[in-house]
Amino acid sequence: MPPKSILKKSAVAANAPPAARAVNGRHLETAVHHANVLEQRKRVELDILRSVMELMDFPSQADADSTRPSPSDAQRFRQAVVAFQPSDYDALIEERNIADKCGYTLCPRPKGKAPSTARKQFVETSKGVQIVDRKKLEMWCSDDCARRALFVKVQLNEEPAWLRQGDYGTDIELMVENAEEHHKTLPLRLKKEVTPAPQDTEEEDAAAAWAARDDALADLAIERGEKPGRLSKANKDLITDKIKERVTKFPPMPPSLPQQSSGQSHMAIEGHVPKSARDAEQAKDSDDEDDEQDWDKALPG
Amino acid sequence: MAESDPKARQELLDMWRIYRTTKEMCRDRGYNVLPEECDIKFDDFSRKFGTESGMINRGQMNFSAIPSEDMVRKYTPPATAKTPAPEAQIGTLWVEFNGDEAFGMKHLRDFITHLTTGSYYSGIMIVVKPLSGMAMRALRGAAQLGNGPNGGVEVFLEQDLKINITKHELVPTHLLLSAEEKQQLLKRYRLKETQLPRIQVTDPVAKYYGLRRGQVVKIIRKSETAGRYASYRWAI
Ligand SMILES: [Zn+2]
Numbered sequence: 309m310p311p312k313s314i315l316k317k318s319a320v321a322a323n324a325p326p327a328a329r330a331v332n333g334r335h336l337e338t339a340v341h342h343a344n345v346l347e348q349r350k351r352v353e354l355d356i357l358r359s360v361m362e363l364m365d366f367p368s369q370a371d372a373d374s375t376r377p378s379p380s381d382a383q384r385f386r387q388a389v390v391a392f393q394p395s396d397y398d399a400l401i402e403e404r405n406i407a408d409k410c411g412y413t414l415c416p417r418p419k420g421k422a423p424s425t426a427r428k429q430f431v432e433t434s435k436g437v438q439i440v441d442r443k444k445l446e447m448w449c450s451d452d453c454a455r456r457a458l459f460v461k462v463q464l465n466e467e468p469a470w471l472r473q474g475d476y477g478t479d480i481e482l483m484v485e486n487a488e489e490h491h492k493t494l495p496l497r498l499k500k501e502v503t504p505a506p507q508d509t510e511e512e513d514a515a516a517a518w519a520a521r522d523d524a525l526a527d528l529a530i531e532r533g534e535k536p537g538r539l540s541k542a543n544k545d546l547i548t549d550k551i552k553e554r555v556t557k558f559p560p561m562p563p564s565l566p567q568q569s570s571g572q573s574h575m576a577i578e579g580h581v582p583k584s585a586r587d588a589e590q591a592k593d594s595d596d597e598d599d600e601q602d603w604d605k606a607l608p609g
Numbered sequence: 610m611a612e613s614d615p616k617a618r619q620e621l622l623d624m625w626r627i628y629r630t631t632k633e634m635c636r637d638r639g640y641n642v643l644p645e646e647c648d649i650k651f652d653d654f655s656r657k658f659g660t661e662s663g664m665i666n667r668g669q670m671n672f673s674a675i676p677s678e679d680m681v682r683k684y685t686p687p688a689t690a691k692t693p694a695p696e697a698q699i700g701t702l703w704v705e706f707n708g709d710e711a712f713g714m715k716h717l718r719d720f721i722t723h724l725t726t727g728s729y730y731s732g733i734m735i736v737v738k739p740l741s742g743m744a745m746r747a748l749r750g751a752a753q754l755g756n757g758p759n760g761g762v763e764v765f766l767e768q769d770l771k772i773n774i775t776k777h778e779l780v781p782t783h784l785l786l787s788a789e790e791k792q793q794l795l796k797r798y799r800l801k802e803t804q805l806p807r808i809q810v811t812d813p814v815a816k817y818y819g820l821r822r823g824q825v826v827k828i829i830r831k832s833e834t835a836g837r838y839a840s841y842r843w844a845i
């Protein structure tokens with residue numbers, strides 16, 4: 309390519325209007341982009357609002373079985389929550405509870421009843437007696453519903469749906485006992501066995517849900533052609549496991565200039581003073597230091 | 610009435626104040642409210658709205674209010690060639706007091722259903738605790754959801770109505786201009802509405818008067834030097 313003439317180039321640059329137009333164009337693009345994001349956000353939020361309003365009345369049949377939901381209810385539930393963030397899901401649970409319903413969308417039973425109407429409740433758990441918000445205690449009609457509900461929650465995307473790339477996200481799985489009744493293509497999870505959970509705390513529920521999710525991720529890894537057990541291409545553990553909190557041993561000090569007076573600067577190699585040079589210097593100084601301390605002690609009071 | 614427990618009595622007292630402020634608010638907006646409703650004595654109030662045991666019965670306090678002729682005039686858009694007889698954008702108001710510990714979408718939906726089936730133009734709900742997050746979102750997005758009464762739904766916290774903020778000496782008189790008065794004002798001063806100073810519809814005084822976006826209020830201040838002077842604000 310022949311070298312471009314400087315004159316010609318500067319002539320273009322001096323031609324202000326097209327350049328300004330280009331800048332304006334970029335600004336316009338940015339503005340349009342922001343407007344689109346805002347528009348998208350409004351649409352998604354309205355969508356979620358409508359979904360919460362619909363799902364707070366679920367299931368459609370008053371005699372539905374939370375462990376064996378009807379295929380249409382399960383399908384609608386899974387579809388609707390894909391756009392949810394975990395906080396939206398919490399909001400759905402809250403709305404169901406306000407309406408006196410069990411927090412799990414596919415359960416028709418009323419929410420739990422705490423022993424008393426006090427705001428804080430004492431609860432017997434495996435870790436001894438704990439104080440729990442009444443609200444939390446009354447969220448579910450049973451531990452089983454808590455487990456099934458949390459299984460859905462851990463699959464939700466933390467990122468707002470209007471910022472997600474492409475589709476809203478992946479399919480949401482449910483824990484059901486009647487997988488055979490649901491359409492074959494639906495990735496519904498058949499619960500292996502009903503584990504007796506006499507005194508489940510919420511943490512244990514969450515742990516169970518996480519474990520279930522890990523299984524699901526393993527399936528996903530195989531589907532992606534990754535070897536089970538190996539590190540996944542999208543493995544979060546790679547980072548989270550290795551985080552170590554930095555512990556401060558002493559209060560932070562502002563950086564100070566290397567002491568010019570020490571007379572070591574001529575020994576420094578790119579700011580570093582070799583050990584041998586340092587030792588020699590310290591031996592020389594030690595007498596002076598003793599003197600200083602003595603002088604200090606001599607002060608009255 | 611026997612000696613009731615202090616807590617119930619305090620609640621009854623609070624609700625008496627809240628009731629009076631609510632009635633005053635309706636009066637100040639231009640609804641027909643009788644003076645004795647705003648000035649109801651505590652004894653009369655507790656007889657009317659208290660239970661045998663001295664507890665408040667909020668359900669009894671609900672009421673409706675009809676706009677005065679002057680209010681209807683203010684809320685009627687100017688006649689044009691296309692609509693020679695425009696309809697007033699105001700109508701019967703329904704005011705409800707809800708004592709539930711949590712107010713969610715279910716309550717909001719029930720309230721809206723009540724308003725639409727009762728053909729109310731607008732509704733005011735007075736609640737104990739702030740709405741749930743979703744109910745708040747639903748309230749804000751009510752227009753997009755496409756249901757509910759024409760005049761919308763407003764929600765107040767009991768706490769905010771214990772005293773009437775407009776009775777405070779530092780709060781000047783706010784007067785709503787009719788659409789016609791607004792046009793005259795802009796014409797006289799050769800202004801566009803966007804050039805007026807603004808008042809947010811979420812401002813407590815704006816909320817008290819139920820200002821809607823686009824309306825203009827005349828604010829009359831007392832001044833030691835100038836006597837009285839008026840300014841205008843555009844609600845956004
Ligand atoms: Zn349940």
